Amino acid sequence: MGKALLVAVLExxxxxGIPAVLDAVNRCQGDVTEEKVRSLVDLVRxxxxxxxxx
Amino acid sequence: xxxxxxxxxxxxxxxxxxxxxxxxxxxNAYRTLVGAxxxxxxTMHSMADARSEGLITAEQYAKGKVVARNFYALYHAARxxxxxxVASGREATDSEAQRERILATLSSxxxxxxxxxxxxxxxxxxxxxxxxxQNG
Numbered sequence: 001m002g003k004a005l006l007v008a009v010l011e012x013x014x015x016x017g018i019p020a021v022l023d024a025v026n027r028c029q030g031d032v033t034e035e036k037v038r039s040l041v042d043l044v045r046x047x048x049x050x051x052x053x054x
Numbered sequence: 055x056x057x058x059x060x061x062x063x064x065x066x067x068x069x070x071x072x073x074x075x076x077x078x079x080x081x082n083a084y085r086t087l088v089g090a091x092x093x094x095x096x097t098m099h100s101m102a103d104a105r106s107e108g109l110i111t112a113e114q115y116a117k118g119k120v121v122a123r124n125f126y127a128l129y130h131a132a133r134x135x136x137x138x139x140v141a142s143g144r145e146a147t148d149s150e151a152q153r154e155r156i157l158a159t160l161s162s163x164x165x166x167x168x169x170x171x172x173x174x175x176x177x178x179x180x181x182x183x184x185x186x187x188q189n190g
Binding site: 027028032033034036037038040041043044045046047048050051 | 078080081084085087088091092094095098099101102119122123126129130133136137140141
């Protein structure tokens with residue numbers, strides 16, 4: 001499973017870039033604050049936002 | 055050959071987050087939102103890719119978006135509920151009720167995410183980050 005996870009993280013990095021992986025990790029650092037929770041609004045886009053890629 | 059589920063990404067992110075603060079309610083709820091949000095984003099990119107490559111029809115894509123919209127609504131409901139919980143403080147008199155509301159919303163949200171990935175698997179959308187990998 002370790003190999004599979006390595007493949008997953010490499011694909012995530014390839015798809016969204018290393019910053020996307022680091023962003024997810026960074027979001028989990030430190031205390032949970034109102035501001036951090038509010039910033040999660042940017043993580044999930046409306047389904048219609050993906051249309052231009054389709 | 056072993057198929058790697060999209061949820062491996064969530065597990066991976068959770069693993070990467072193990073170095074975070076000790077497990078408190080809001081920390082766990084927050085991590086769940088981060089992991090689910092990342093998995094949703096990857097899933098939606100996969101569906102859009104499948105549509106652009108002609109692997110799924112416009113009708114299948116539209117139906118997938120209906121399922122995705124259910125997740126989207128619950129994700130933001132959970133996010134807002136958690137934000138209110140953090141703002142009110144753990145010692146608030148109604149914190150237990152707030153925790154129950156957040157947990158219920160997170161559970162529903164996770165089910166909708168599973169429903170979305172199941173549907174995409176059903177119509178043959180290759181999972182992003184879930185290629186078949188040689189195992190050993």
